[in-house]
Amino acid sequence: MLFKMALKALAVWVGILVLAVLNGAMRESLLIPRLGAAAGFVLSGLLLSMLILLVAYLSLAWIGTRYPAELVGIGLGWLALTIVFEFSFGLWQGKSWQVILEAYTFRGGNIWPVVLVVTACAPYLAAKLRDWL
Numbered sequence: 001m002l003f004k005m006a007l008k009a010l011a012v013w014v015g016i017l018v019l020a021v022l023n024g025a026m027r028e029s030l031l032i033p034r035l036g037a038a039a040g041f042v043l044s045g046l047l048l049s050m051l052i053l054l055v056a057y058l059s060l061a062w063i064g065t066r067y068p069a070e071l072v073g074i075g076l077g078w079l080a081l082t083i084v085f086e087f088s089f090g091l092w093q094g095k096s097w098q099v100i101l102e103a104y105t106f107r108g109g110n111i112w113p114v115v116l117v118v119t120a121c122a123p124y125l126a127a128k129l130r131d132w133l
Contacts, residue, residue: 004064005063008059008062008063008064009063010081012056012063012078013082015055016055016119017082017085019052020048023047023048023051026044027044031043031044037108037109038108038109045110049118052115053126053129055122056122057129057130060123060132066127068127071123071133072123074123075120075121075122075123076120078119079119082119086100
């Protein structure tokens with residue numbers, strides 16, 4: 001049962017990853033050219049955070065858990081997968097460690113650390129919103 005739940009949580013994270021990539025493309029092609037870098041990053045980060053919460057809210061019943069420890073575990077798993085993906089993808093693109101780590105500094109309107117906190121907390125918060133806890 002735990003393995004099945006973990007696979008479902010992984011599938012949901014892949015969906016979140018797709019939304020994050022689409023969000024990044026929208027940020028670069030629409031938001032930043034029209035609003036500037038700082039506003040584009042903030043708006044993109046807020047939108048992605050809301051999407052992550054929405055996906056968590058909609059997927060919790062399918063994942064099949066309501067236990068706080070499992071919800072926290074799923075959130076931390078999503079966080080770990082996200083960080084591993086970000087670093088791996090950045091290095092694969094040839095970015096330096098300095099450039100990769102810059103996203104974690106809140107410079108220029110980048111609220112990526114907030115998105116990571118939302119990612120980690122999303123399953124638990126979604127269960128709270130559903131009044132399951």
